[in-house]
Amino acid sequence: xxxxxxxxxxxxxxxxxxxxxxxxxxxxxxxxxxxxxxxxxxxxxxxxxxxxxxxxxxxxxxxxxxxxxxxxxxxxxxxxxxxxxxxxxxxxxxxxxxxxxxxxxxxxxxxxxxxxxxxxxxxxxxxxxxxxxxxxxxxxxxxxxxxxxxxxxxxxxxxxxxxxxxxxxxxxxxxxxxxxxxxxxxxxxxxxxxxxxxxxxxxxxxxxxxxxxxxxxxxxxxxxxxxxxxxxx
Amino acid sequence: xxxxxxxxxxxxxxxxxxxxxxxxxxxxxxxxxxxxxxxxxxxxxxxxxxxxxxxxxxxxxxxxxxxxxxxxxxxxxxxxxxxxxxxxxxxxxxxxxxxxxxxxxxxxxxxxxxxxxxxxxxxxxxxxxxxxxxxxxxxxxxxxxxxxxxxxxxxxxxxxxxxxxxxxxxxxxxxxxxxxxxxxxxxxxxxxxxxxxxxxxxxxxxxxxxxxxxxxxxxxxxxxxxxxxxxxxxxxxxxxxxxxx
Numbered sequence: 384x385x386x387x388x389x390x391x392x393x394x395x396x397x398x399x400x401x402x403x404x405x406x407x408x409x410x411x412x413x414x415x416x417x418x419x420x421x422x423x424x425x426x427x428x429x430x431x432x433x434x435x436x437x438x439x440x441x442x443x444x445x446x447x448x449x450x451x452x453x454x455x456x457x458x459x460x461x462x463x464x465x466x467x468x469x470x471x472x473x474x475x476x477x478x479x480x481x482x483x484x485x486x487x488x489x490x491x492x493x494x495x496x497x498x499x500x501x502x503x504x505x506x507x508x509x510x511x512x513x514x515x516x517x518x519x520x521x522x523x524x525x526x527x528x529x530x531x532x533x534x535x536x537x538x539x540x541x542x543x544x545x546x547x548x549x550x551x552x553x554x555x556x557x558x559x560x561x562x563x564x565x566x567x568x569x570x571x572x573x574x575x576x577x578x579x580x581x582x583x584x585x586x587x588x589x590x591x592x593x594x595x596x597x598x599x600x601x602x603x604x605x606x607x608x609x610x611x612x613x614x615x616x
Numbered sequence: 617x618x619x620x621x622x623x624x625x626x627x628x629x630x631x632x633x634x635x636x637x638x639x640x641x642x643x644x645x646x647x648x649x650x651x652x653x654x655x656x657x658x659x660x661x662x663x664x665x666x667x668x669x670x671x672x673x674x675x676x677x678x679x680x681x682x683x684x685x686x687x688x689x690x691x692x693x694x695x696x697x698x699x700x701x702x703x704x705x706x707x708x709x710x711x712x713x714x715x716x717x718x719x720x721x722x723x724x725x726x727x728x729x730x731x732x733x734x735x736x737x738x739x740x741x742x743x744x745x746x747x748x749x750x751x752x753x754x755x756x757x758x759x760x761x762x763x764x765x766x767x768x769x770x771x772x773x774x775x776x777x778x779x780x781x782x783x784x785x786x787x788x789x790x791x792x793x794x795x796x797x798x799x800x801x802x803x804x805x806x807x808x809x810x811x812x813x814x815x816x817x818x819x820x821x822x823x824x825x826x827x828x829x830x831x832x833x834x835x836x837x838x839x840x841x842x843x844x845x846x847x848x849x850x851x852x853x854x855x856x857x858x859x860x861x
Contacts (some may be wrong), residue, residue, distance in 0.1 A: 481826070
């Protein structure tokens with residue numbers, strides 16, 4: 384009994400010194416009724432190199448993802464940081480109620496998981512997971528994910544072609560094909576420029592006019608917006 | 617371990633059956649084994665598990681229809697991302713659960729006696745023959761909506777011991793069988809008293825997803841029969857399952 388406790392203690396000490404690599408099966412499900420996700424990026428990283436940090440200003444790489452769905456900069460950043468990643472596992476958009484899967488082998492020291500994908504149609508909304516500690520115990524873990532606002536663009540709720548470029552106001556696309564036109568633009572008093580929980584879209588009931596190009600019965604959501612299932616092998 | 621357990625339970629069942637004792641007030645630590653009936657080993661392998669469920673409405677202003685509880689071993693009566701059965705469509709559009717409870721793969725199915733208003737709690741008991749794999753599924757409509765419901769698709773209670781309990785909060789789902797128009801004609805709850813179930817109306821998406829919430833006529837949907845008091849956010853209800861036998 385004593386010896387085995389000792390053995391375990393030694394093993395634990397060894398494990399904490401060089402954190403062991405893990406093999407993960409990942410499954411992401413879009414829980415929403417009317418929101419598409421742009422290409423997902425899931426990274427395993429050390430305690431520093433998260434994809435984003437709530438209540439801080441978004442990096443330009445995150446802004447690029449949140450406003451236009453482009454993950455190239457985040458991928459470059461994560462590569463430079465030595466993160467392990469699953470980039471664009473759905474090979475494009477992840478539609479409402481759909482799931483995608485990926486496997487991820489983590490290297491020593493990459494003990495945290497982060498995830499991002501832009502939510503369409505929104506201005507700079509994204510589904511996110513911020514530094515979730517990967518359990519060392521084998522098993523299946525389910526995490527509910529919330530919608531974040533990158534804080535980099537006013538939520539004017541106007542669908543504008545070409546607005547996926549960072550700094551260009553507007554929603555680049557509504558993949559469901561159910562958005563309107565001719566809105567005058569929502570004037571929001573949201574002055575929070577840090578990454579925060581998205582307050583939700585407003586929409587309106589007039590697809591040809593009104594303030595918003597979004598439909599208030601189709602494009603709203605409640606948290607959680609996605610579910611991530613992690614199987615640690 | 618489990619066979620000893622089973623035997624104990626069968627004895628208990630038998631004791632209860634023979635005495636027809638009205639002693640279900642077993643909140644005290646000890647079940648009623650004070651009467652050691654000596655039984656011949658012709659005991660039928662009929663072990664009954666009983667679960668007592670409390671269901672609390674956490675919404676501001678949504679009545680919840682009578683909670684449906686279905687016990688099953690393999691296939692859940694509803695699953696996220698799939699098309700709702702006609703039974704679930706009926707439940708989610710009108711609150712009526714007879715069809716839903718007649719689910720063919722159900723090992724047992726019960727309904728709470730009535731619906732519950734905001735802030736209220738109801739209790740339901742379900743008894744089912746013990747199984748290797750035993751899951752419970754829950755569903756109830758949010759009355760002042762088109763086709764919103766809440767519940768749990770599947771909760772594994774196979775290893776729940778007598779006296780043990782599980783607590784879960786639930787989110788709002790959209791049955792996908794009706795557009796969320798919120799009109800007086802289509803919302804069956806007390807806010808509107810419109811038509812409930814209509815199998816062919818607006819089955820556009822036809823996939824169970826999370827519910828986006830209601831808009832209301834105070835937040836930009838002029839044709840809505842609902843007010844701000846009918847808005848909800850997750851979680852919508854709390855369900856506590858205690859194995860009582």
